[in-house]
Amino acid sequence: MGNSESNDVSTGHRRIRKAISLHNLAKPKSKDVLKGKVEPIRQTDSYLDGINGSLFAPRVPTAFTPEFQFRSDISSCDFQLKSKLGEGTFSTVYKALWLNNKNAIVAIKIQNKDIILEKNAEKQIKRESAIHKLLSESIYIPKFFECWQTATHLFSVMQCVDGIGDLYTLWQHTGCFSEDAIRIYAAEIGLALDYLQNRHVVYRDLKLENVALDSRRHIKLIDFGFSRCLEPGERAMTICGTLQYMAPEVATSTDYGFEVDWWCYGVVLYVLSESEYPFPNGDVNVHTDLTYSSEVSFTRATSELASLIAKLLHLDPNLRLSCLSELMRQPLFPPTFSFESVQKYDIDPVKSEDSS
Structure with missing residues (x-):
């Protein structure tokens, strides 16, 4: 009957008369995107270099497996970040070009492992990723393409819903x-x-x-x-x-x-x-x-x-x-x-x- 989940209640809707946001886990701020407030990426190369610098030096090798693996066939260097779509407690979501895939436009979510572990949210993050993969064949769900981890971050590559x-x-x-x-x-x-x-x-x-x-x-x-x-x-x-x-x-x-x-x-x-x-x-x-x-x-x-x-x-x-x-x-x-x-x-x- 019960389960091991912790209660997590959100008033994170944009209220019809009054806006309050409490639940912002990796959620793109579509309102800002629509109003032309997309934030351009600055110092992209140095940002990604810092993330990739510890690619083969995992500090927490098992906390996020098997959903997120350490991989040598893909890294953030394969993507050119174009604009920030939104950010939440654990993550930032970017619109990006997938350079090794005909410059396809995708959304890439980058999550900080230290923050996730500090808040004991690794099970939630892993479950979210596993469920998204499970549902990815529906036309009503953005496609889930790839995911991996480095020593410090988690990466997920998804279909970019480039609409309104x-x-x-x-x-x-x-x-x-x-x-x-x-x-x-x-x-x-x-x-x-x-x-x-x-x-x-x-x-x-x-x-x-x-x-x-x-x-x-x-x-x-x-x-x-x-x-x-x-x-x-x-x-x-x-x-x-x-x-x-x-x-x-x-x-x-x-x-x-x-x-x-x-x-x-x-x-x-x-x-x-x-x-x-x-x-x-x-x-x-x-x-x-x-x-x-x-x-x-x-x-x-x-x-x-x-x-x-x-x-x-x-x-x-x-x-x-x-x-x-x-x-x-x-x-x-x-x-x-x-x-x-x-x-x-x-x-x-x-x-x-x-x-x-």
Whole structure:
């Protein structure tokens, strides 16, 4: 029933009315990127030389293996850093050129081992890397290419989601989404959650800021720092995630499963439609202060969309909509709507939003 994880609660969403960031583990600051505040790299060569200087002198040879290996076939010298995408407690993420791979544009995450060990976070970092690798075949997850370690740092090379930022940023610029656009994002996120669930991964931090968007505004789920695998019949107990998206069973220290991700999904859809949170938790800072209600009110959503959100926000996880097959039967998706086309990226959210 229990597990060895430590409780880790975040209010790290950019609030609809007030921004507070507590969880910033290796999370790109997409808002700054979108606003043209990308920080240019200075003294790149000396920075990388310092990291590579101790390549073959490992001080902690086993703490991060087997996920991160000491390797001689790849190093940071194979990459030309172009700009800083963001930084967190343990890491900095850069946009880079992969020189030995036709100058492909990638994202490279560099993590300081001393800081990770100081905070006893090595298990979390290793788990995040392992889960990202496990999920890398989905079109809804940035590809995970390579990882390795030196004596002082960890390196991860991933697909660079070189789009317009994240769903929060798009919501800020757009305001309330049209139902056509919400329908497509609902389908894409639902397909992504189904993919995670089929691989026994509970995400635990689905929110607008963790839904990155590519150049055509299709989704990519990012930041698996709170994710973990659940074997059949296994339940989690850790209180973690972002408060305003936290399912009631998590907040009340009840054992839980994949249903918590579908609750977060309901909160995402509610915010896109109503421009506020479904419950008065916008200024809450601890999980014990979260409040919920069996009644969810709507002012903008159509009856079809409201019906779906209400089923996703059911207080009882046993009665909550929490599988793709049930999602596909909802009135929001008419018989002419093709989930298969959505999965092939044949339906473009840009056109749906621009035509509304």
